[in-house]
Amino acid sequence: MTAATIIQSLASGLLMGLLYGLIAVGLALIFGLMDVTNFAHGEFLMLAMYGAFFMFAFFAIDPLLAAPLVAAGMFVFGAVIYLLVVRFAMRAKANIGMVQIFTTFGLAILIRGLAQFFFTPDYRSIPTSWLGGKTVSLGGIFLPVPQLVGALISLAAFGALYFFIKKTDFGRALEATREDAGAVALVGIDKNKVFALGWGLGSALVGLAGVVMAMFFYIYPDVGASFALIAYVTVALGGFGSVFGAFAGGIIVGLVEATTALIMPPSLKSVGIYAVYLLVVFIRPRGLFGSI
Amino acid sequence: MTISRRNVLLGGAASAALLPLAAARAQTSEVVIGVIYPLSGASAQIGVDAQKAFETAADIINKNYDFDLPMAKGEGFSGLGGAKVRLVFADHQADPQKGRAEAERLITQEKVCAIVGSYQSAVAVTVSQICERYQIPFISADNSSPSLHRRGLKFYFRAAPHDEMFSTAMFDFFDAMKKKGQKIETLALFHEDTIFGTDSANAQLKLAADRGYKIVADIKYRANSPSLTAEVQQLKAANADVLMPSSYTTDGILLIKTMGELGYKANAIVAQDAGFSEKALYDAVGDKIPGVISRGSFSLDLAAKRPMVAKINDMYKERSGKDFNDYSSRQFMGLIVMADAINRAKSTDGEKIRDALVATDMPGEVTIMPWKRVKFDEMGQNNDADPVLLQYTGGKFVTVFPPQGAVAEATWPMK
Numbered sequence: 204m205t206a207a208t209i210i211q212s213l214a215s216g217l218l219m220g221l222l223y224g225l226i227a228v229g230l231a232l233i234f235g236l237m238d239v240t241n242f243a244h245g246e247f248l249m250l251a252m253y254g255a256f257f258m259f260a261f262f263a264i265d266p267l268l269a270a271p272l273v274a275a276g277m278f279v280f281g282a283v284i285y286l287l288v289v290r291f292a293m294r295a296k297a298n299i300g301m302v303q304i305f306t307t308f309g310l311a312i313l314i315r316g317l318a319q320f321f322f323t324p325d326y327r328s329i330p331t332s333w334l335g336g337k338t339v340s341l342g343g344i345f346l347p348v349p350q351l352v353g354a355l356i357s358l359a360a361f362g363a364l365y366f367f368i369k370k371t372d373f374g375r376a377l378e379a380t381r382e383d384a385g386a387v388a389l390v391g392i393d394k395n396k397v398f399a400l401g402w403g404l405g406s407a408l409v410g411l412a413g414v415v416m417a418m419f420f421y422i423y424p425d426v427g428a429s430f431a432l433i434a435y436v437t438v439a440l441g442g443f444g445s446v447f448g449a450f451a452g453g454i455i456v457g458l459v460e461a462t463t464a465l466i467m468p469p470s471l472k473s474v475g476i477y478a479v480y481l482l483v484v485f486i487r488p489r490g491l492f493g494s495i
Numbered sequence: 496m497t498i499s500r501r502n503v504l505l506g507g508a509a510s511a512a513l514l515p516l517a518a519a520r521a522q523t524s525e526v527v528i529g530v531i532y533p534l535s536g537a538s539a540q541i542g543v544d545a546q547k548a549f550e551t552a553a554d555i556i557n558k559n560y561d562f563d564l565p566m567a568k569g570e571g572f573s574g575l576g577g578a579k580v581r582l583v584f585a586d587h588q589a590d591p592q593k594g595r596a597e598a599e600r601l602i603t604q605e606k607v608c609a610i611v612g613s614y615q616s617a618v619a620v621t622v623s624q625i626c627e628r629y630q631i632p633f634i635s636a637d638n639s640s641p642s643l644h645r646r647g648l649k650f651y652f653r654a655a656p657h658d659e660m661f662s663t664a665m666f667d668f669f670d671a672m673k674k675k676g677q678k679i680e681t682l683a684l685f686h687e688d689t690i691f692g693t694d695s696a697n698a699q700l701k702l703a704a705d706r707g708y709k710i711v712a713d714i715k716y717r718a719n720s721p722s723l724t725a726e727v728q729q730l731k732a733a734n735a736d737v738l739m740p741s742s743y744t745t746d747g748i749l750l751i752k753t754m755g756e757l758g759y760k761a762n763a764i765v766a767q768d769a770g771f772s773e774k775a776l777y778d779a780v781g782d783k784i785p786g787v788i789s790r791g792s793f794s795l796d797l798a799a800k801r802p803m804v805a806k807i808n809d810m811y812k813e814r815s816g817k818d819f820n821d822y823s824s825r826q827f828m829g830l831i832v833m834a835d836a837i838n839r840a841k842s843t844d845g846e847k848i849r850d851a852l853v854a855t856d857m858p859g860e861v862t863i864m865p866w867k868r869v870k871f872d873e874m875g876q877n878n879d880a881d882p883v884l885l886q887y888t889g890g891k892f893v894t895v896f897p898p899q900g901a902v903a904e905a906t907w908p909m910k
Contacts, residue, residue, distance in 0.1 A: 208728060211757075215724040316535075324539030326744055328752075328779040336783075338756050347756035419756070421748045421779060425537050429721050464725030470688045470715045472725060 220457020229405035231449035245427025251413025281406025353415035442493025529601035616640035636829025683735035786909030793824035
């Protein structure tokens with residue numbers, strides 16, 4: 204094992220980790236806000252990938268340009284899903300935890316089924332995007348441009364989210380609702396609006412991740428599943444309720460995955476992720492940066 | 496109500512009217528065959544395309560066509576009074592447990608008399624076990640794991656080649672290329688971690704050892720991985736003379752994309768079909784791998800010798816929008832072979848169909864495949880199903896090996 208191999212692994216792991224982080228942040232945001240785990244998160248990712256694909260296929264819009272459009276579209280989609288589906292699931296009188304699990308899980312199956320029906324199960328990809336297939340080489344270390352730009356988008360999106368939560372009125376309302384949804388009603392904040400905003404933001408973030416992925420990954424109706432699983436682990440590892448934790452968790456997962464693949468047979472590379480996850484949960488059950 | 500004479504007469508007339516109908520139905524009852532494929536999930540497109548291949552075969556069985564193909568002439572099963580075939584499709588979602596449950600449902604609820612499947616070898620394992628228990632014949636139309644027919648099952652049959660036969664063809668090809676002066680010494684295996692990839696790699700490891708090739712990388716990876724960076728890095732470091740992937744479509748696409756990203760250009764790729772015989776893979780990354788070679792059991796080149804191949808391909812293309820590939824052609828033949836046996840058995844009884852399958856001896860010329868013939872050995876394997884090697888050039892596959900089937904010389908190395 205040469206130094207170049209190790210650096211290449213860590214660099215690839217970091218780029219992948221930033222993307223995992225971007226996928227997980229939306230999940231963590233919604234969970235932190237209203238204690239709802241969105242089991243359709245992977246399907247949201249898949250829809251965004253198709254969004255980028257169709258923009259390219261029908262209007263020849265490059266994924267880079269499509270990113271804000273898809274993110275905006277996903278924002279509306281997420282908010283609508285909250286208002287039309289999740290809001291009602293939250294009104295259950297008994298077993299509210301189970302009801303919300305089944306609601307979002309059912310939503311996932313429905314979206315996947317509809318995607319297979321309307322988009323067909325064929326594998327798609329965007330063959331000629333501006334960045335697709337380009338690679339920069341630094342002293343024998345190869346960094347694929349789509350992932351590199353994806354990492355930058357991921358950092359920027361996280362920075363913007365952080366600023367939004369800490370510095371704007373909406374962000375403060377978001378934080379307050381998270382602290383105590385009952386009390387904010389007393390000061391005139393509409394809980395539903397804040398929740399819808401949370402779903403919109405969370406979906407827009409995973410939407411961005413989807414566009415980035417569409418530049419280098421294949422697209423088909425089930426593509427969300429494997430990424431969603433990593434996102435759940437990431438959120439649990441980083442700490443439930445912590446947006447920062449989810450982002451840091453993503454980077455850790457990416458690095459651990461790359462390192463495991465270096466020292467163990469590649470078919471066992473996810474073992475490393477789950478081992479670290481178990482270790483963290485064992486020592487610190489609320490996750491690394493968890494507040495609950 | 497009193498029973499009048501008139502009522503009795505009426506009832507008698509009614510039953511008399513119904514009688515011939517009932518008798519006729521008993522005679523020309525339909526033949527129900529279960530078809531079990533992944534219709535949702537990661538391999539759903541394979542299942543959807545397979546459905547079209549089976550429908551094409553059913554069409555040829557049920558209607559009258561002038562093809563020199565068993566079951567084509569005349570309508571339906573002549574051995575069963577012209578009964579028509581009806582297919583019942585089941586979705587196993589690439590999950591062996593779901594396959595098991597669906598096979599059981601097909602047999603007990605849908606009353607199928609035979610089952611054809613299943614794309615993934617891992618699913619064929621469980622489905623064929625259920626078939627064995629209920630004594631229902633099962634044909635592996637397109638499963639290629641060698642271990643499948645070696646389990647001593649009585650009701651398991653495979654008309655197509657298995658991976659050892661395919662791999663042998665690859666190594667025969669390497670030997671031939673070496674004789675021509677090409678340098679082929681080192682091989683890198685890249686295979687997914689279910690029964691297909693594992694069996695394929697085991698066959699290749701053994702052949703490499705027997706024939707003196709050096710395996711410089713043997714990488715087993717997790718199917719449907721989100722990233723293959725680490726794997727490709729190891730392949731790149733090994734830089735073998737030939738890269739031999741055994742991957743389904745999704746992993747195949749990601750492999751080629753990641754190779755491009757990490758600046759690894761393989762000297763030559765000789766693939767164990769699966770993803771590498773799929774149009775979707777070439778649509779996605781075909782421009783990056785001109786000259787990739789995949790094994791196959793079918794080639795459209797054959798249409799030059801057997802015109803019916805082109806005609807049947809057109810029928811399939813009309814349904815699916817695609818040409819026959821390695822999979823759809825084998826699926827098509829799977830149903831034809833099964834229907835031919837049922838026809839000769841003159842019965843839908845599992846045991847009788849099995850006896851007819853055992854007695855099968857179908858010359859290669861009356862199939863759409865480059866096979867010598869279809870004749871099953873005592874383990875249900877057809878050893879006369881000759882594989883071919885196909886090279887992807889100019890946007891399509893041409894046969895490059897064996898010499899008797901080749902229409903072009905192989906371009907080597909591929910880049």
